[in-house]
Amino acid sequence: MVATAHALALQFRIVEAEPEIEEGLPGVERDEVRQLRDSLRETVKARVLNGTELIKALAQRQRNQALPTTLPPFDTLLGGGLPRGKMIEVAGRRSTGRFSIAMAALAAATSMGEAAVFVDLGDGFDPQIAESNGIDLRRLLWIRPKKLKDAVMAVEMIAAAGFQLVVLDTGSHQVKGRVPDAAWVRLARTAEAQGTALLVSTPYPLTGTASEAVVAARKARGKWAGDAVKVLTGMAVELTLEKHRHLRPGRQTILTFTTP
Amino acid sequence: MTRIVCLYVPMFPLAARLRSEPDLREEAVAIVEGNGSNAHVIAATRRARTKGIHSGLSLAQARSILPKLIARGRDPECERTAQEALLEVAETLSPRIEDCGDGVVFFDISGMERHFKDDRELAGAAIRGADAIGLPARCGVAASKLAARIAAELPKSPVIVPRDGEAEFLAPLPLTRLAPALDAAATLGKWGLTSIGELASLPESEVASRLGELGRELHYAARGIDPRPLMPRALPPEFREGMELEWPLVALEPFLFIASAALDRLTARLEAQGFACTRLELTLTLEPDGFHSRAIVLPAPTRDAKTMLTLLRLDLEKHPPGAPVVAFSIVAHPDRPRRAQLSLFGPAALSPEKLATTIAKLISILGEGSVGMPMTVDGHLPERHGMGAFDPPPPPDVRRKPRKSRGLLAVRVFRPPVPVEVLTRMKDGETQIAAVRSDGEWNGDVRVSSGPWQIEEGWWKEAPDAREYWDVELVRGGIYRMYCAGPDKQWFIDSEYG
Numbered sequence: 001m002v003a004t005a006h007a008l009a010l011q012f013r014i015v016e017a018e019p020e021i022e023e024g025l026p027g028v029e030r031d032e033v034r035q036l037r038d039s040l041r042e043t044v045k046a047r048v049l050n051g052t053e054l055i056k057a058l059a060q061r062q063r064n065q066a067l068p069t070t071l072p073p074f075d076t077l078l079g080g081g082l083p084r085g086k087m088i089e090v091a092g093r094r095s096t097g098r099f100s101i102a103m104a105a106l107a108a109a110t111s112m113g114e115a116a117v118f119v120d121l122g123d124g125f126d127p128q129i130a131e132s133n134g135i136d137l138r139r140l141l142w143i144r145p146k147k148l149k150d151a152v153m154a155v156e157m158i159a160a161a162g163f164q165l166v167v168l169d170t171g172s173h174q175v176k177g178r179v180p181d182a183a184w185v186r187l188a189r190t191a192e193a194q195g196t197a198l199l200v201s202t203p204y205p206l207t208g209t210a211s212e213a214v215v216a217a218r219k220a221r222g223k224w225a226g227d228a229v230k231v232l233t234g235m236a237v238e239l240t241l242e243k244h245r246h247l248r249p250g251r252q253t254i255l256t257f258t259t260p
Numbered sequence: 261m262t263r264i265v266c267l268y269v270p271m272f273p274l275a276a277r278l279r280s281e282p283d284l285r286e287e288a289v290a291i292v293e294g295n296g297s298n299a300h301v302i303a304a305t306r307r308a309r310t311k312g313i314h315s316g317l318s319l320a321q322a323r324s325i326l327p328k329l330i331a332r333g334r335d336p337e338c339e340r341t342a343q344e345a346l347l348e349v350a351e352t353l354s355p356r357i358e359d360c361g362d363g364v365v366f367f368d369i370s371g372m373e374r375h376f377k378d379d380r381e382l383a384g385a386a387i388r389g390a391d392a393i394g395l396p397a398r399c400g401v402a403a404s405k406l407a408a409r410i411a412a413e414l415p416k417s418p419v420i421v422p423r424d425g426e427a428e429f430l431a432p433l434p435l436t437r438l439a440p441a442l443d444a445a446a447t448l449g450k451w452g453l454t455s456i457g458e459l460a461s462l463p464e465s466e467v468a469s470r471l472g473e474l475g476r477e478l479h480y481a482a483r484g485i486d487p488r489p490l491m492p493r494a495l496p497p498e499f500r501e502g503m504e505l506e507w508p509l510v511a512l513e514p515f516l517f518i519a520s521a522a523l524d525r526l527t528a529r530l531e532a533q534g535f536a537c538t539r540l541e542l543t544l545t546l547e548p549d550g551f552h553s554r555a556i557v558l559p560a561p562t563r564d565a566k567t568m569l570t571l572l573r574l575d576l577e578k579h580p581p582g583a584p585v586v587a588f589s590i591v592a593h594p595d596r597p598r599r600a601q602l603s604l605f606g607p608a609a610l611s612p613e614k615l616a617t618t619i620a621k622l623i624s625i626l627g628e629g630s631v632g633m634p635m636t637v638d639g640h641l642p643e644r645h646g647m648g649a650f651d652p653p654p655p656p657d658v659r660r661k662p663r664k665s666r667g668l669l670a671v672r673v674f675r676p677p678v679p680v681e682v683l684t685r686m687k688d689g690e691t692q693i694a695a696v697r698s699d700g701e702w703n704g705d706v707r708v709s710s711g712p713w714q715i716e717e718g719w720w721k722e723a724p725d726a727r728e729y730w731d732v733e734l735v736r737g738g739i740y741r742m743y744c745a746g747p748d749k750q751w752f753i754d755s756e757y758g
Contacts, residue, residue, distance in 0.1 A: 070665030094701075095738040095758035100670040111663035113656040115610055124672035126755075127634035127645050133668045139652045141619075142634040145626055154622055154631075161618040162610050172672055172756055173701055220758060222708065222733040228688050230710040232731045235669050235739065235757060257669035 067114075067165055067197040069105040073253040077241050078213060082197040084164065087188045089200045089207045092217030094172045097237040098201040099124065100257050101217075102167045105199055107134035109165040117141045117163050121151045122171025132260050148177035156187055159196040166191075169201045184210035205242075213244040223256075234258040263369050263379065263423075264490060266400045266408035267350060267386055269342075272363030273334050274303035276342035279394035280335070280503045280521075289330045292319050302334070337502040337589060341525075342395060344500065347493070348529050349389035349397075353382065356492040358405075363395075364412075366405050368490050383418035393528070402426055404486040410437050426484025431457025438481055447471070448478075456482045499535075501526045502589030508547045509585045516573055519588065523565040523572075526592050535594035536561030536613070540568055542575075545587035552581035559623070559649060560616030561595040567617035574624040609655050619650060640717040641725060642741075643673060643754065669757055671741065677752035678702060680742070693732050696742075702753050704736045712744075731757075 037045055049057060066081035075081045082088055082105060090098050102118070109116040111134060118125060123144050131137055141158065145151040148170065155168050188210040191198040200207055205214055216239070223234040234257050241251045269275045273291045278284055288308035292299045299319040311326045322329055339362075346365050350357045356368040369382055376382040383399040390397035400411025402421035407429060411419035421429045430438075433456050435445045453459050459467070460482035468476040477487040501522040509515045519542075530537060538561045544552040556571050598612035622631045635646035681697040693709035696702055711730030718724040727743040734740070739757040744750070 068662055070662050071667060093737065095740075095756055097669075097758050099672045099756075099758055100668065103670040104665050104667070107665065108662035112660050115652045115655070122672065123675050124755075125634060125645075126642065126671060126673045127636045128642070129671050130634065131636055133670055134663055134665070137634050137636070140634060141650045141652075142632060142647065143622065143626070144630045150626060154626065157618050157622060161614050172758075220737065220739075222739045222757070224708050224710065224733075226710075228690060230708050232710055232733075232739065232757070237758075255667075257667050259669050 063195050067105070068108055069101060070108045071101060071104050071255060073255045074101060074104075074215075074239065077215065077239055077251060077253050078244075079247055082165070082199055083212060084197045085192045085195045086212035087184070087191050087198040087200060087207060087210060089202060089205065089211040089214045090217060091202050091205045091214060091242075092220075092237075093203055095222075095235070096217035096220045097235060097239075097255055097257060098217055099169065099172075100235075101255075102169055102199060102201050103130060103133045103135065105165065106130070106140060106167060107136075109197075110136035110139040113139070114164045115139045115141070116165040117143060117155075117158050117167065119143045119145065119151050119155050119158070119166065119168040121145055121148060121176065122169055124169070124171065129260075146176065148175055149179050149183075152179050152183050152187060155198070156190050159187075159190045159194050159198065162194060163196060165197045165199070167199045167201065170203065170206070173203060175202065175206065181208050181210070184208060188212075211243070213247070214242040216240045216242045217255075223258075232259055262403055262490075264402060264405050264408045265350075265353070265367050265369050265379075265383060265386060266402075266405065266412040267346060267365045267367075267390060268398045268400070268409065268412035269346065269363030269390070269395050270398065270413075271303035272342070273339060274305065275363065275395050276339040277332050277335060278305075279342050279345075279525075280338045281332075282394060284330065284332075287330055288313070288326055288328065289332060290319075290322055291334060292322075292331050293334050299331075332506075333504075335504045337504055337587060341501045341503075345393045345525070345529055346390060346395055346397070348532055349386065349393060352389060352532060353386055356490060358490050359493050363397075364409065366408065366490055368492075369401070379420045380418060383420065387418060393525070402429070402484075404481075404484050405488075405490065406430075406438075406481045406486060407484050413437070427457075427460060427482075430482060430484055431455060431460065435459060438478060497593070499526055499529050499533075499537075499592045499594060500589055501529075502543075502587065504545075504587040505585065512573070512576055512580075515576075515585055515588070516569060519572060519590065520565070520569050522588075522590055523568050526590060527563045527565040527568070530563055530592060530594060533594065534596070536563045536597035537568065537592040538595035539593040540571070541591040541593070542572060543589045543591075544581050544585045546581055546583040547586045550583065552579075552583075552585075554579060556620075556624075558616060559619045560612055560651075561597045562613050562616050562620070563597065564613065564617050567620060571620055571624050574621075610652070615650075640715050641727075642671075643675065643677070671755045671757055673755040674753060677743075677754040680751050680753055682742070682744070682751045693730060693742075696732065696734065696740075696753075698753075702734075702738075702740065704734045706732045707735045708733045715743075 037048055063084055066083050068075050068081035090101055092098050106116050106118060125142060143154050145154055151168060155166055159166050184207040218238050220235055220237040222232055224230045225233045236254055236256045239253050239255050241249050243249050277291060290301045290304040290308055290313055293302045294300055301317045301322050302315050304313040313322050313326055319331055347357060347359055350365045350367040354367040354369050358366040379401045383401050386399050387397055398412045398417035400408045400419045402408040402411055403426055407421050407426040411421050435448050435456060438456055464479045467479045480487050538558055540556045542554045546552055554575050556575055619631055629647060632647040633650040635648045637644040637646045680702055682693055683695040684691050685694040693706050695705045709730055709732045712728035714728055716724055716726045727745040729743045732740055732742060740753050741755045742751060742753050
């Protein structure tokens, strides 16, 4: 019995976090399983799950994990990365690093093996640059709508298909078209229902109260090297947490990008 | 020993029609053949038969008996699709099937003993299968096609002819059962023969010498021996549903209502065969003449009738037929559906069918070339790009850690490039860009400029693409990539850093 318990403990050690399992899941535990569970030591018993419990625990654990963008200042600002099931808005005028943040998020997600979507209202996506930025193009779905209404509709449909990261970029200047505020609320609910991390990149705030957090990108300055002949080496941008449902707003950080 | 099953649908033209219009099942309906005064009843529902309608009556006679009789003409499209559906039911039970048309299908069940307890259980499964597709079938099982066919025609279905008992089974039956369409039965009647058994008891050579080759075949058949073996058919390359409409349709909604039922039947048939639809073809017959054909290629095989209906709707809205529709046929090209193995510990896998239907809907709404996988293209010009079908590889079994980001500066390209005017100046012997002028927001003095970098592509062409690229940062904000090209040195902003 001790050997069995040890094997079970090893088997389920992969569930690192303590799963919050509801007591007495109906109809999933047979008498023999219950007897076996009762005969185990407390430390082992807490980790032993049946298949249904394990799937639920893993799904919950995955849901609680944020999706990192691997840009440490940005992830820290949001408390670990893009939260799954939430809508995050990054607003900033031209050349404020929004596009680079989106590319970094897509590169991180696809490098983890997740399929991701880039809804490109501004039609500014370049596959060559995306690949050099580390995006696995095979796992990326590129959608090029012409109007904001189509873009929002596409995000809603594609999030419902089960993608874990959807990035909506509305372009660098005037957004083409308008959608009612309720559309953003519906997007946020779809993301929540599907556990999708939804990043909205806009030149000015659009999502209103529907988003979990709003990050403003400002004061971007290029970094240039050389005296007589200048070479662009990167860019620095100031990020401010304008709104967050669980974190104190007003926090600021400097995000630096370098040219490839 | 060979065992042959015959699936037989009595009054097939009526059954096929009721399959396409199930609302008429409880009504007094007659199927008529011929036009004008030649129109005569060939089949009628039970409700009509109880009122005295039977086959052979002219339509005028039938209407005089029952004025509220619903008359429908024979619909070849309905009958063909019903026959295909019946064949598919047989295919679920045996790979060797012979299509005899008009609601008759033979199939060989030799070797099926391990799957079914006995022949009666198998025959019951065949009847239930036909019932599931809306066709009331009868079933007969025997060692020969003829005996199986005659057994299937008997009212108490299923009828199982015992092994080696074909001759005994046929013997008491009247000769008209043997070949109802032939006059030979009348000739044999004149000889004083009334039953199949009496014919079988005659010497074969005597019958053949008087009736020729036909007599020999009849004698074989009377003894329960098939003159021709079962001839299996090849698997169909496509699935088809359709029907002729009672009156021309001019609006989309009523047509989609009918097409929806046809798609439901089509997906049920695909599912029964383990297939999914990879390409949908719609052919509309127009009034007074002409056809309107549309083909919809699905990004991945699907069996979702709702999605197919949505795609049909969107396609017909974009490409209306332009004339009233009097008949339609929908063809589904089959393919194996994609399967996904879900992982407990890896990233969530996308459902292939759900993904395919979503992408198909998006393509139909946003247009071709708007949805897909981005692809790199060989070359030197920065604006090159390609798009392919999105077919992601399966996710890893265990979730990987994200690759550490280098914090690279990305570039947002402008399609098409924005034409601008540029003011240059000389500083320390170097050319610099002093200001950018345009009608839009790309207007202002330049804080820093960097360049030029030269790109040339297609040097072997008469007019190669030769460009000089510059990076500029405007005083009012914004870092852009610009180029100067062409014989008249036209300037463009082609992308924005950030």
